[in-house]
Amino acid sequence: MIKKICIVIPSLIGGGAEKNALLMASELSALGHIVTVLYFYKAHDNFDFNNQIDFICIGKKNNPVADIINIRKAIKDYRPSCVISFLDVINIYTYFAILNIRGIRFIANERSNPFEHLPKQRFGSFKLALLGHVYRHADKVLSNSKFTANQLVNKFKINSNKVDFLYNPINIEGETSSLREGGKILAVGRLSKEKDYPTLLKAVHHLVNKLKLTDFTLTIAGKGPLEDELKQLAVDLGIVQYINFIGFSNDIPSLMRSHDIYVLSSLYEGFPNTLLEAMSFGMAVIATDCVSGPSEVVIDGKNGFLIDINDSKSLAIYIEKLLSNRTMRETFAHNAINSLNYFSFEAYVKKMRNFF
Template structure:
């Protein structure tokens, strides 16, 4: 194995969320295998997560606060507009810090650009002699509905590799004329000491209380499911901007006695071991870590089939159940099916524990190293 200098360049070094957790985990895995790893963030995190006392990688942040977007030039001045020129000069100065990092690296370094916004600075830096791997941590369909779609096509077209999360998403990017596409799944984020005994009458949901995560849809589904299985609790772990609205919806649906707003948790394995079913009701996803975590705890999952990454992880009617996106009646029916059948919960939970091992961290890390070796030929 070749020991390399590896740079992650991201919007933030330690933003709380799936991408930040994936980045910190992979950086640690690669560092533990002897690579020299640096995470460079463009701006400070809005919601920082703890990277631990002594992470095995360096961290650098280019700006003291989040930089403003590029101003629209006044019509007659164009690129000569002083505001535009100041903005571009600040970007080049920040990119010079990346250049210094890259120039100090050993030959064969890998630059992994975690998010496409960060690629705007990498594109201004001198990356001579190193390989660039661009990433999109969302489904093709989610990207297509956002401004990131055009930026992925613009900024990643000349990268040595563009990585999607699944083969299905990679094929969609190829259909857009991107000829440098591959895919790489996320590694299993946790290896619990013990699985859930699946004895508690608890359905768990873990995620930000936001529109994208679809907790409003979950409450509608729970209003159908809960009366059919009295004694069960829906436990919602997370905080977010929609919390007040969701609490009001919960009260209006008459669910206060069966829904527990449990707040943010620092013990995801503990939360999952205290549940017997996991539910995800997102409107859009990439390759959701929390589904991997639930399955690693032997908890069968019910989820909206909202992205290729979801159906790549959960095998419908084998280790979990998938509902059509947004179909709350179908989601409720799947929940009732698992809540009412202990034998089915145990069978699917045991199968989930077995099937999720294909995303075991060492196996995914080796795939990364094989990609590095391939690109360095």
């Protein structure tokens, strides 16, 4: 049966949630449904829009009441049978926007772990309580990790039948590269607190000064509020010659093809897409066993290493193990590629269809 479906997202600027929303919109359209995407910010030129999907910019007023009214007006004009929203604030807005409009099925997508980041925000406890109310009254709640799905059920007291997880899909490249010559480490992500780059830089210091390893470089791709602080830390630790801060990169695949080891040093994640991508490109990976996601991807000692958060010494030791053992790197890379079928586009689409 053909349905009219409305997807609500904050913007089209290319983040993981936005990409996931557009993939869902594209696949639902391919199934024959009529899909409209509502967004607040101007579209990014890099998005390849499906011409079967209507995109409507409703404009952000920076006022919750006005934003909710705009969503409600657009939805009442469109008259969908199903509304799907992405990210916690938009999930809250959309819930109140469709309140008392009959005949609409509401699916909320939680693409991070709200129990990690919301308590750190102003009025975080109130936002968390409000989000719990919204999710308990949604028809379906989707998260991007099994761990977060379980937390939503247990902490928000939601009926477990209403909650499921849908991993962010990736293209499984299934490749190794002749460009890899050893000694090249890569980290990708916003230069912000949750990525815990200080621990990674301290691990480099430990590699150089304690393990006496100097034949390597670390490339960090990303921008963010801690950029100056991290560069100064590299100076203070005396490791500047080993670190390349390259800023934002539009060509992460090329970086992954030309580096040997991928490190994710995060304190917490929503779901680490870059970790999956690195594994798909045949990189050996080391990740912190943080909330949430890495332990659902990495099988410690088989397709990568999992370590405790904030443990720079252990991180240095495992980097040294991989740098000094090409056979181990290649074994991890081979096992990683073979373990990713569950995260493929095909698996994503197959599971997504069960919700509609």
